[in-house]
Amino acid sequence: MTRLWHGFAAMGAVDDAEFVVARGDGARIWDRAGREYLDASAGLWFCSVGHGRQEIADAAAAQMARLAAHHCFLDHANEPALALADRIVDLSPFDDGAVMFASGGSEAVDTACKLVRRYWNIAGQPQKTAIISRQHGYHGMNAYGTALAGIPGNLEGYGNAIIPDTLRVRWDDPDDLEELLDRHGERVAAFIGEPVIGAGGVIPPPEGYWAEVRRICTERDVLLIQDEVICGFGRLGEWFGCQRYGIEPDLITFAKGVTSGYLPLGGVIAGPRVKQAFWAAGAPPFRHGFTYSGHAACCAAGMANLDIVEREDLVARVRSLEPVLVGLLEPLRELPLVGEVRHVGLLGGVEFSAEALAERPGLADRAAAAIRQHGVCTRGLRGVGIQISPAYITTEDELAAMVDGIAAGIRAVAAVVV
Ligand SMILES: Cc1ncc(COP(=O)(O)O)c(C=O)c1O
Structure with missing residues (x-):
């Protein structure tokens, strides 16, 4: 019996059937029985x-031996946090900016979200408290x-709003945003x-879409x-998705x-407008921060990870793999049960048709399990599709084998008579 409570899982169904991953190398992982995926x-x-x-592990270990952690509250800092903040701002679309780290x-x-509310508060517009998000959007599992959440299931069971003053628009329609702002604009802090x-x-x-949203946000x-x-x-x-769509936001999360997951790290890059409001002489502090904001070993892992991304030119590699992935995924449209195939960069999603989803409850999760039987590890997305987001170092042959395994899993599920 497991005592590990898994995220998002109905534990009664998982208990004693855990998929335990023990080792990884490149684009491959092995379960504890030694099976490769x-x-x-x-x-x-x-x-x-x-x-x-090994290089990231060594960098983190060396930093832990020297100074595992020192906080970044008040005037405190540590060297990896300073170096990584500089590097992230340099890579970002902002001419000037500042990074506040999180885990x-x-x-x-x-x-x-707290930062934009504080921003409007000190800018003399405290009525601007509402934050707008998109249908289908996912922004993590903390309160904000x-x-x-644009995925209704993720908000279920907490009343109608775990934080008031959050509004939703359609995922694809800037006019919907404009109409919402016509009604509520004076109290909206951010999109x-x-x-x-x-x-x-x-x-x-x-x-x-994003150019239009940028125009609307600027005007309002x-x-x-x-x-x-x-x-x-x-x-x-x-380097950042907004650069692909040619816009400069005000903040980036x-x-x-940033670490390729070798150690936990996240953060916010505040662009010049928000930064300056808090950097100006006499500006109040942003009374926020976490014990591990700017954790030294995590930031050292981030530096080593970005060294690899730069040295191996992996952002350009994503660009060169994109058409390969498109060529592999497009034929999946012809598979039984499949409704739509979407892709951009090194991201892909295979969505099942509405009829298939209606006929076969739990289809996405069952397909992910069948795909695993064919040696490919992935998961269901929003209960409607399959996720494809491989490592940037994945070879073209490995990509082809991944898509073959996904197709084989979907065919196997389709072959089950309902
Ligand atoms: C767009 C987006 N925002 C926020 C999060 C939350 O990140 P974490 O799980 O590291 O808290 C995720 C996680 O998948 C995400 O995809």
Whole structure:
């Protein structure tokens, strides 16, 4: 009997049937019985540089031996936190900016949401408290991320709003945002969205969507937060997803790819407008921060991870693998049960048709289990599709084998008569 409570799981169904991963190398992982799998999801979207990078382990170990952690409250700092903050701002689209670290994406989102509220408070507009998010969006599981959930199941059971003053718009329609702002504009602090919706199903934006949202937010004086927890650090073939769509947000949240998951780390990059409001002489402090914001060993792992991404030119590699992935995924449209196939950068989603989902309850999870039987590890997305987000170092042959395994798993599930 396990005593480990798994996230998002109905434990009665998991108990004694855990999938225990023991080892990883590159794009491959092994379970504790020694069975090998291709890691088609890079864990939970995080393992950009692949598993088993000794260099990151060594950097973290060396930092732990020297100084594992020192906090970043008040005037305190540590060297890896300073170095990584500099590096992230340099990579970001901002000419000037500042990083406040957190331990993951959910803390980054809560930090960004509190920060925009404080920003308007000190800017003399305390009525601006509402935050708008998108249908299908995912912003983590802390209080703000839960309140902003665009996946209804994630908000279920907490009343109608775990944090009041959160509003939702359609995922694909800037006019919907404009209409909402016509009604509520004077009290809206920020709009938050993922450049490409990830956990909600890998949904790229319609053509021109982000340019239009940027225009609306500028005209209505609403701050724009790009939640780059998945898209940041190369996943879309640019350092940040917003660069692919040609916009500059006011704040960026990041996590996952900053360390490739070797140690937990996330944070917020505040662009010049928000930074300056808190940096000006006489400006009040932002009374926020976590014990492990800027944890030295985690930041050292982040530096070593970004060294690899730069030295091996992995952002360009994502760009060159994108057409390969497109060529492999497109034929999956012809498979039984499949409704839609979506892709951008090194992200893909296979969505089942509405009829198949209606006929076969639990289809996405059952397909993920069948795919695992074919040697490929991934998971169901929002109960409607399958996630594909491999490491950037995945070879073309490994990508082809991943997609073959996914197709074989879907065929096996389709063959079961309902
Ligand atoms: C866009 C986005 N924001 C926030 C989060 C939450 O990150 P974490 O699970 O590290 O708290 C995630 C996690 O998948 C995410 O995809």
